[in-house]
Amino acid sequence: MTTTIQTSVIDFQAKHYRRQSTYLVTVNGEDGNFQEFEIEAASDADAHRKADDIAQQCMIDITYVEVYKMA
16 A cells, blocks of 8 residues: 655745655566655656665565656
């Protein structure tokens, strides 16, 4: 089961702030094994970098990694 958590950051003193989006990362392995993670990232490229880091830490034989931006 996946739980979606929405957070907001409001900083009236900052002129620019980085808006974070939530992504669902699924690390798929051999024999049908998989693990799902929710991450926050400032861009698609940042999400892919974080997904790669997570996949490297998983203890399964990786076949592919999926990254979905949550609406």
